[in-house]
Amino acid sequence: MTLWRIARAGIIAVVVLATVLGCAPEPTASTDTVIPSGLGISGGHSWLQLSAEELDRQMGLVAATGAxxxxxxxDWSVIEPVRGKQDWSATDRAVQAAxxxxLSVLAILTYAPAWAGPHGGVGGSKAAPQPVLFGRFVGDAVEHYKDQIAHWEIWNEPNVTAFFAPRPDVATYAHLLRQAAQAVRARQPHGQVLVGGLAPADDNGQDISPTSFVEALYQLGADADFDAIAVHPYSYPELPDSQSWYNAFGNLMRIRRIMDSHHDTAMQLWPTEFGAPTGTGARAVSEDVQARIIDQGLGLVTAIHxxxxVFVYSLVDAGPDSNDLEQNFGMLRRDYTEKPAVTVLRTHAEVLRAGR
Incomplete structure (x- = not known):
């Protein structure tokens, strides 16, 4: 496998992104390499299910990659399944291990217990909660972790039905965001509020594309309530520079342009999940292609101001079923042996670890 030469990443990425999007990159890219402010691992919900010993092992492996x-x-649904009875032990273990x-922590304030939803629990924990109740939980979380965490991502993939039931609604999300921002700023004035990582999606009457979602947030005036925007630029099974219609890596540049057009040129854009599943499932890739996707993606982000x-998903394969995509995003196999992607991560870590 041939790694990209990181020193040339800025120039190459500008050309590639312009090709992918079919337009010139100005003013959102530069021929100078722009160093993002850190490299991370998005571990998924599985970290909440591990013992303190296993978490210590995995966080040590994260640090060893250079992330x-x-x-x-x-997860509110884990912390407070019964109203008024909070148990922070699972998240405490994960945060303390990190x-x-x-390791710096980006917290995803997400999901909801059945009692907090307006639809009687329909939609499960992914159902949009009542905004005021969500704001109260955010306040509790910030109070609990304000000495350990300063970056708060509000929900996960709120633009798709799978994670925002019964269906995505920008106005509802903007209300959640307002309540969350008020809770953060009242308790941690230096805290940073991120729009929840936006999933690859089309405007199909159910899901909302990331670009449409961001434009609608600006139209609603919600930009007063966030300090950064998170996006999930998955491209698999294609490489990030592919021109395939389902390659979502180009959403990074598209959203950057929207932010710039609204004069948020200094606001950060966070890629909080990207990677590729190995195994035998539909749209899975080989381990070498997984490494190439991560290699190329990490090179491309250096061209965006x-x-x-940037967070790679994920550390360890979540299960033994090679046919299940969700179980095979790890850069480590179940027995903790390394896939080629780990070497890629280490190669990029030095240039990407500028900020914390």
């Missing part, structure tokens, strides 16, 4: 960030679920290895930490 300096982790993305951890602060901090013990000097004001990019926050």
């Amino acid at each position: 300096t960030w982790v993305r951890i679920d602060i 901090r013990a290895h000097d 004001d990019v926050g930490p």
